[in-house]
Amino acid sequence: MIFTEDLASLIRHTVANFNTEPDKKAIARVSERLSTLQQAREQRTREAEAALRRLARQLKAAAARHDDLVAAHASAADHASHIATLDTRKFRAAKAASDAEMEAERLAGRAADAVSDAAPADFDTEFLSLTLAVKTVPDVDAAIAHINAHGSHHTDAILTADAAAAERFMDRVDSAGVYWNASTRVADGMRYGFGTEVGISTNKIHARGPVGLDGLTIYKFKLRGAYQPTAAYGDADGKRPWKHEKLPI
CATH class of the missing domain: 1.10.287 (Helix Hairpins)
Incomplete structure (x- = not known):
């Protein structure tokens, strides 16, 4: 109710309902493993x-x-x-x-x-466990439509060797973070190099004061990886460091 009736723009810290869309080739690789x-x-x-x-x-x-x-x-x-x-x-x-x-x-x-048929409500549920809700879709466009309809707009990923499908996915999935061949666990303020994280917003926040063209736009984070696990990174001995380098943007 507070989000529909309050006149102020609010930043909501939403549930972390992630989606990962592996293509047929990725599934074939999993099958091979x-x-x-x-x-x-x-x-x-x-x-x-x-x-x-x-x-x-x-x-x-x-x-x-x-x-x-x-x-x-x-x-x-x-x-x-x-x-x-x-x-x-x-x-x-x-x-x-x-x-x-x-x-x-x-x-x-x-x-x-441990396997049972998924119910419609499962695709809108954050299980807080090792439970997965799996849906088979015919193509990347169907995956995009499903994620935009049922995702939390937090962070979603595609696993594929098809660059065109990956770019289409990252352009059209309406989430704060869209990843190609990377773990959604990278979605973290510390890992992005922002310092202490107070939450993750899935809103599209309006600007304040004089508004130029940049105030009419919103951004999202696109990450292209090579299946790196987040467990390999950190401050402990033997871990790879997060670089936190400035990007040319």
């Missing part, structure tokens, strides 16, 4: 199974040698101990293979249980 992880999981299982088979062959060969030595009246105590050691290794390898399969099945089940 997931496929790589799946292959790594399967490789781990195959390696455990191969180790188990090798130990089984070693155990069989050791047992054969043991029988030969016993038949030749040689001391069997050392060989029995060796066979017991191999048997223990075989058991551990079998357990590791079984544990890997059980963990894969558990994670797959948890992932399936």
